[in-house]
Amino acid sequence: xxxxAAALVLGGYLLGSIxxxxxxxxxxxxxxxxxxxxxxxxATNVTRLAGKTAGVATLFLDAAKGTLPTALALHxxxxxxxxxxxxxxxxxxxxxxxxxxxxxxxxxxALGVLAAVTPLGLLATMAVLVLxxxxxxxxxxxxxxxxxxxxxxxWLLGQPAPxxxxxxxxxxxxxxxxxxxxxxxxQGSEHGLR
Numbered sequence: 001x002x003x004x005a006a007a008l009v010l011g012g013y014l015l016g017s018i019x020x021x022x023x024x025x026x027x028x029x030x031x032x033x034x035x036x037x038x039x040x041x042x043a044t045n046v047t048r049l050a051g052k053t054a055g056v057a058t059l060f061l062d063a064a065k066g067t068l069p070t071a072l073a074l075h076x077x078x079x080x081x082x083x084x085x086x087x088x089x090x091x092x093x094x095x096x097x098x099x100x101x102x103x104x105x106x107x108x109x110a111l112g113v114l115a116a117v118t119p120l121g122l123l124a125t126m127a128v129l130v131l132x133x134x135x136x137x138x139x140x141x142x143x144x145x146x147x148x149x150x151x152x153x154x155w156l157l158g159q160p161a162p163x164x165x166x167x168x169x170x171x172x173x174x175x176x177x178x179x180x181x182x183x184x185x186x187q188g189s190e191h192g193l194r
Contacts, residue, residue, distance in 0.1 A: 005081040012069035012085040016092020016109060019099050020061035025050045042104040044139050059108050065089055066112025074116060079160035086113040087166045094173055105177040107143045110170045114150055117163055121153040137192045140181035147174040
């Protein structure tokens with residue numbers, strides 16, 4: 001990996017580490033999302049604690065920090081180092097430098113990475129996410145189903161192997177970060193849409 005690629009990987013991680021959920025709630029005078037609800041800094045918990053405006057802003061910004069470095073990398077780099085940049089942005093959100101490596105679940109940032117790779121793959125992933133959330137009544141189920149479907153969509157759409165592997169790693173980490181949600185789903189105590 002050359003210096004330019006290494007710089008993009010580092011930049012992707014540092015951008016991914018920016019805790020927009022925390023910054024948005026502070027800017028709008030809301031509570032620290034780490035201290036309420038699920039304790040997560042992502043859009044779902046921010047919406048729950050600080051309202052729809054804060055939630056939508058967090059969703060957009062968390063996705064953008066995946067899209068921007070990945071799109072830049074795909075423009076200038078081969079698929080393997082570009083995949084490393086996208087994964088670095090995702091890992092920055094999940095393990096942020098600025099919050100002691102305790103971050104969000106990565107769904108919005110993963111979707112942002114997918115947006116840079118293939119808009120059609122993103123649309124297919126979002127369709128699975130929305131349908132699964134609607135069918136189950138749980139955002140967490142939609143998030144899990146959507147992210148787990150993403151590697152298959154990238155493979156079916158003919159994306160290079162490094163990008164498919166990147167999507168597999170992101171999906172695995174999204175599942176791991178949802179372990180508490182999975183436990184609550186089994187117990188019947190998970191927050192629902194209805």
